[in-house]
Amino acid sequence: MHLGHSLSHGGPEVVGADARRPDGVRRALRIGLGGPVGSGKTATVAALCRLLRDEVSLAVVTNDIYTREDAEFLLREAVLPPERITAVETGACPHTAIRDDISANLEAVEDLEDEVGPLDVILVESGGDNLTATFSKGLVDAQIFVIDVAGGDDIPRKGGPGVTTADLLVVNKTDLAPHVGSDLARMAADARAQRDGLPVVFQSLRSEEGARDVAAWVRERLAVWTA
């Protein structure tokens, strides 16, 4: 299901520090995935890997709060070879590691490029956090904020930096809407009002379409990045 508007809306230009590696080669496009606990970030990462791994060279950095669960899930699901998945430990504070002190994450993405590169895209998953957690532009070039319909259909209305400014807002688990009494049309209208033209995707990873729209958005960003 896709209640959002055209994915071709560009949003802000691709930004991010140092687009080139020390050897002058363009580095991988880095895309952050943030959002509340359990909204489906890891499941979306896994789905994106499956959809994109045959056409682009991919790697993943996970930021777990107190376990290595996300990395282990991705390893177990074998969505990528193990050397392409790295876990960063965040010291009880996931937003610090993606925004205020990005050094450990930068190290992880650079080591991945050194060790398994060349890479086209690195997906950086934040540990589940609150609605204000966003990625630093020094770490990622674009960010996806993942919420779900079961977390309450008033989240788009509440807004906050993740919902309003992320380059892509994903409203996940639409299959659960009838069971939790969430009004998808209202969520779509609220998101539109909050986001000033930025794209929104509604998805269910339990459906056949899965993360297809998000994968299309990633392809578009990559085309801009490599242009």
Added chain:
Amino acid sequence: MSRAALLVLADGRFPAGGHAHSGGAEAAVRAGRVTGAASLEDFCRGRLHTTGLVAAAVAAAAALGADPGELDAAADARTPSPTLRRAARRLGRQLLRAGRVAWPSAELDALAERFPKGAHQPVVLGVAARAAGLGPADAAYCAAYESVSGPVSATVRLLGLDPFEATAVSARLAPEMDTVVSRAVGTARRVAGEGADALPAASAPLLETGAEAHAGWAVRLFAT
């Protein structure tokens, strides 16, 4: 030289990766050795006079211009736990990244070239202090203060300790930090003539063994 540069370098929000580390506090809390402000103070006092003193001396020696390679080897020899050695190099690499942007300098560039995967954090701290126009005592103060402030802020998160009481722990230990810094700088000044063997080698066995056990936990809040 700017005095305020010391505040920038010592600021707990300086983006050099320290927030993910508890300085052994998480292991000590689990072992029941740190349960509140009083036992936190004991823990921090022990850390300050052992690994804190060593880190302060290494940082001061680096700030005086001693050879970073020799200091890195000396720090290795004074860090029995492989986990803590790895963490120290990782933190050194993270500090180097932040330091090179904050205070661009040929010495920091050379250090990055020579240690692409990081030198021990106190070595980098000393060279960064030099780049910031600071002296050996300043570098030692940063190291000594960090050896206390790291576990203190981690314990606030781990135990839900009253943040005012936690800060009072740091404040009460401040005079001892002065003592540690002057000892550290004294030994660091001897390195030019006597080599890195002049540096103190105080160690805290429980911190070392605790770090190894902690690294094996499946569920933990902090990297060390």
